Amino acid sequence: MLSARETSQPTTAPLAPAPLRPLEVTAIVALTLVAAWMRLRHIGVLSQSGDEGFTYLAVRGVLEHGIPRLPSGAVYWKSLLYTYLATAAVAPAGIASAHVDALLRLPAAIASTALVPALWWTGRRIFSPAVGVAAGAIIAVHVWQVEMSRYARYYPVLQLALVGFVERFHAVHVRDDPRARSAMLVCFAAALATHTIALTFLLLYVPLVALRGPRLVRDRGHLAELATVTALALAWLAFESRWEVGFVHRPSGGAFGAVSALTKGLSRWSGQFFRWLPVLVPSLVGMIAVAGPLWALASVAPAARRGGPRGGGSALALGATLVLGIAVLGFGAAHAVPRYLFHLLPFGVVLAVAVMAGLGGALGAWFRSGRGADFGALAGALVAGTLGIADAHVGDAWRVADRTHADRVEDGRYLPSIEVLFTWDMAGTGRYVADHRVPEDRVLGTHPIFTFGYTGRLDGWIWRANPALWDAFHDGADGRLVDNYIGAPVIRTLSELRAELARPGRVWIVTTPSLGVAAHVDPAIARFLADHAEARVFAGRDGVSAVYRFERPAPASVTG
Secondary structure, three states: OOOHHHHHOOOOHHHOOOOOOHHHHHHHHHHHHHHHHHHHOOOOOOOOOOOHHHHHHHHHHHHHHOOOEOOOOOEOOOOHHHHHHHHHHHOOOOOOOOOHHHHHHHHHHHHHHHHHHHHHHHHHHHOOHHHHHHHHHHHHHOHHHHHHHOOOOOHHHHHHHHHHHHHHHHHHHOOOOHHHHHHHHHHHHHHHHHOHHHHHHHHHHHHHHHHHHHHHHHOHHHHHHHHHHHHHHHHHHHHHOOEOOOOOEOEOOHHHHHHHHHHHHHOOEOOHHHHHHHHHOHHHHHHHHHHHHHHHHHOOOHHHHHHOOOOHHHHHHHHHHHHHHHHHHOEOOOOOOHHHHHHHHHHHHHHHHHHHHHHHHHHHHHHOOOOHHHHHHHHHHHHHHHHHHHHHOHHHHHHHHHOOOOOOOOOOOOOOOOOOOOOOOHHHHHHHHHHHOOOOOEEEEOOHHHHHHHHOOOOEEEOOOOOOOOOOEEEOOOOOEEEOOOOOEEEOOHHHHHHHHHOOOOEEEEEOHHHHOOOOOOHHHHHHHHHOHHHEEEEOOOOOOEEEEEOOOOOOOOOO
16 A cells, blocks of 8 residues: 555655544544444344354354364364454353353453554544544445344454454555564554454555565565565465465365366456445445545646645555456456455445545645645545435344344345355254253254254254255265255255155154245145144244244155
């Protein structure tokens, strides 16, 4: 994030940080408190959903074995940093705590709250105080940010680590502050331990090397930094090359497997991620697309060059990094879903505000009316903040914490899974079974992770075993399919379900909305359960999930 002017005169007055003012600090404290309230209020009301089940199993494994070993014996190496942060949150109360859902989400909520002052500080250090405050205001109330902060996954932690990396990178390479290098490397290591996608931010070194190549070669500190960053990246890639990156990590064939996967991935590219941007953040994309070129044109004027705000090179480098990073994400068989762009949201926010403030400052400097550049930059930041907050749907963000299992979300753009517009009541159904079953009872379910997590047991996964939908099973020792996470056999057909029900003992069946999806569950099984409504003993708060209880022998099916 640098320009020729900024790199050749790293300590000149235009780059000196603006002094902190009481009003600015007060505003950020207030915004941080608002963010904390939005993220922490009712954080444990909804059941685990989506990928939160992986976090639960990983934390359970750490508490029992010291590493995220799943009940099936596989190890879930993905997002190690979040796994251990969540473990630290859960450990005092225990995995069986009634508040485990809230505790699993706590690191995400705290990281998302801390992002407000972190983005403010980054915006003011790289651009100006007005940019920092406006960016902090948008991220505090953006519905996407609030939504993902209440989800027990790594996304906000990755954002926070990357924001720290970018701010410290700027301190080292634009402000020439070598003292920031250690913190920069720690932030990069933390981001990498959270998700491999952090490697895309090494693209910041492209303009750095292009503009300061000779100096980098002569400076031992820079060389040591490049060597450390490279070593961290290669070590992580070597670690990941030993495992399949997917729903569960298994040995993949070592380096040859990694080379094969890389070659296959580079052979195709998708632009789906770019097409998501105008849908997710239309105002931010519009501001960058319109104000950025206008800022560049306005800055050509001598008056603007003399008095305009700093940061043009930083904005250009950051924008190029984001574009290249999104392009890299398009390689391979990536699932082009919005959550894989979430780590870029803070940078899109600060960039949109910066280009609007830059345009306002350039116009103010052009007309040179006293402190026209400063007032113009402030006006631009205020306009960007207003548009950004409007784009954030503040009312929707405020209402996220009030959502119940019975609520359906009309706008699913910001949900972790854009196809699931409500939260299944896995806690209600699972805990009902846990409270009423005896050790000899067997438990079957249409979702292996949540059924196991909330009932404490899983003896069979009712699933059609379609690998195109969820490749979460493998061939077991007895020739039957077994799920990857719990190690339970897969029940694919009504005849297999009948065989389970014919065995001695009582059987509980926990169903989810998958029961009504033919691609998920054999329709014959759905009809069988519908025909035996008397066996339905509990209905979930979502109006769809349910619990069935069968005594041996199972009643005859009307349609089966």
